[in-house]
């Protein structure tokens with residue numbers, strides 16, 4: 168990370184920031200900027216300053232790692248970077264400053280540029296303030312300067328939707344003063360800066376402008392409407408309203424007051440659960456791109472240009488839509504011309520829908536559709552780079568298709584299946600091509616849902632995995648590589664989520680109440696609504712797979728069968744637990760209740776024949792704790808590489824509420840111990856469906872977070888066991904810490920431990936933060952490390968808890984000190 172300065176003969180100092188790959192702004196960069204700006208201001212040979220970023224990208228913003236601060240740590244870069252750097256150093260600089268912006272200027276990057284007196288951008292530069300997606304608000308003056316540069320309406324839109332614009336639009340809006348080709352960017356910026364210095368161009372401090380704000384009543388009207396919209400569309404995201412409050416403060420009381428409000432709101436938000444959850448997801452999502460022994464062994468992805476899709480149903484046509492929109496030619500194969508026409512029409516309808524919603528331009532749509540070819544035989548398949556099978560979940564049918572594909576495709580063609588549950592080894596059983604067989608599990612609707620679950624078997628070659636991973640990224644999905652098992656990572660984890668509601672209903676709970684409670688938790692649909700969407704035929708087929716694979720923990724409900732007997736297949740035929748009419752929301756169907764009663768009679772599991780009484784919170788937990796329990800098994804078996812993969816998968820594949828950070832992140836905030844105790848209690852009353860898994864039990868007993876994945880433990884062991892034990896024995900000072908209301912004793916640590924502790928920091932963050940909330944009275948740094956150490960010790964079984972009441976004297980003495 169460097170900040171450099173070069174002063175040219177023209178008297179312009181070019182200050183360049185460099186922190187590859189995205190020139191992320193951190194404390195060292197801020198210090199560097201202040202130093203170089205101080206020097207440029209003092210030097211008499213400097214008339215003007217150009218601020219630019221090295222490596223073709225101005226800046227991706229402020230370092231998000233800084234937001235991972237433990238709860239209770241209210242320290243920040245005092246005095247506020249917003250005032251100290253952007254106002255005092257840049258905006259109030261005695262010499263004109265022009266930002267030369269290229270590639271992207273996002274978040275703090277754009278805020279840095281807006282603090283300058285003018286901005287020159289290269290073509291197609293992305294400009295945006297995406298902070299709200301991370302649970303924070305723009306904190307370097309964005310809430311004040313953007314409305315002053317582009318107007319309140321556009322600024323609010325850019326911030327609330329976190330959607331960047333291109334520099335061309337920025338120029339029209341007044342955010343950018345001029346566009347210059349990349350090669351000319353710095354030269355054009357130098358000239359512009361000199362023109363300001365020579366008073367040939369205005370010297371504009373954005374924060375002082377009012378001309379774009381409009382009248383007070385107009386601005387307040389816009390903010391009112393935006394607040395209403397935010398309450399509707401982002402009800403659990405406090406940052407949206409907080410952002411609007413900061414904008415309003417600046418409009419009512421001036422830009423500087425607005426900055427102060429922005430700073431104080433930012434500090435509060437950084438401590439919020441929502442921010443911690445969203446930041447967890449940001450890094451979790453990036454981690455999915457790194458697949459051990461696949462992306463780190465120097466393989467080069469092959470260029471996949473032509474893909475065959477077998478089956479033009481909902482899934483096949485959705486996948487085809489995604490591919491052709493990303494410039495990949497698709498050969499869609501169906502068994503006859505009638506089905507083929509239907510499939511092609513379905514792709515067209517998908518694309519039309521995207522055009523109507525403004526997601527795709529008409530030109531893009533025409534180009535995409537020109538890449539779609541319908542076929543009813545395999546004659547074109549010789550030339551393909553990949554085939555994705557997307558037919559119904561029928562094992563013999565899939566096996567036949569794969570043995571045909573092996574014959575008709577070239578030997579380098581990737582053979583993928585979109586199955587959502589069936590074991591890949593079974594699908595490929597009749598072939599000799601196991602090394603190129605892979606799962607490409609899309610989620611419905613495939614052209615909209617962002618997740619792509621990539622399933623590898625023990626035999627799938629690393630090259631094939633890398634190639635599909637690359638295709639996933641090209642078609643703008645978030646690919647997660649998982650290992651083969653029934654249901655893979657996502658459906659396997661979530662099968663109890665579909666089963667628990669069935670169990671609850673048979674215990675006497677109202678099924679519409681279950682849906683309502685789960686929606687209130689933050690899922691967009693309740694589990695029964697979801698069942699209606701998937702259809703009861705599919706539910707039956709998937710249920711069979713789970714019954715075979717996990718007979719010890721399946722709830723064999725009779726409801727599905729009765730629904731089908733009554734002609735209810737869910738949304739596809741308009742009749743399910745809800746009534747589905749085109750163009751309107753599903754309505755609960757009271758006529759389903761006699762069927763539910765019949766099923767209850769058949770199952771006869773209500774204790775004493777009476778419905779159980781449960782609170783809404785218990786309903787949520789009885790649905791989600793078994794889901795977490797299954798996620799624990801998925802982690803234990805190594806189906807995913809990291810626990811955080813399940814956070815991403817749950818949010819993007821199952822619509823788990825993002826503001827709760829993903830399934831495992833949320834589970835760790837609830838606490839493994841509580842989840843374990845509840846499941847244990849329910850398993851004793853209601854049976855093995857709730858039986859806690861070994862992984863959950865172990866973590867509950869040791870007080871370890873679930874997010875420390877199975878594979879992390881050996882690396883901790885190998886790095887630290889001996890050192891830890893030696894240190895624990897050789898030092899004499901005693902430290903105390905509290906966790907979940909319990910006091911833990913441990914010995915003081917010395918600096919030699921710090922590298923080991925750092926290693927564990929990321930994995931242990933949620934737990935450390937939880938501890939922090941309880942222990943704000945302890946000296947900060949020492950506590951920080953002690954908690955990491957505690958978890959290490961627990962992982963090694965070298966530390967056991969001592970109850971608070973037994974040690975309360977010692978505890979009080981330490982706190983007092």
Ligand SMILES: C[C@H](O)CC(=O)SCCNC(=O)CCNC(=O)[C@H](O)C(C)(C)COP(=O)(O)OP(=O)(O)OC[C@H]1O[C@@H](n2cnc3c(N)ncnc32)[C@H](O)[C@@H]1OP(=O)(O)O
Pocket residue numbers: 188189191227228229230231232271273274275276278297298301303304305306307309450453454
């Ligand atoms: C005070 C201010 O108002 C607050 C802020 O500025 S908050 C930050 C605002 N900026 C953002 O939200 C942008 C976040 N970044 C992104 O969306 C994407 O990284 C991007 C669109 C800029 C680039 O995407 P892409 O080229 O695919 O690169 P991507 O893989 O995401 O990122 C490259 C690396 O930079 C890291 N990174 C990206 N943005 C980061 C940030 N703001 N802070 C810390 N690290 C960041 C990524 O984690 C990744 O690290 P890794 O290689 O170790 O996994």
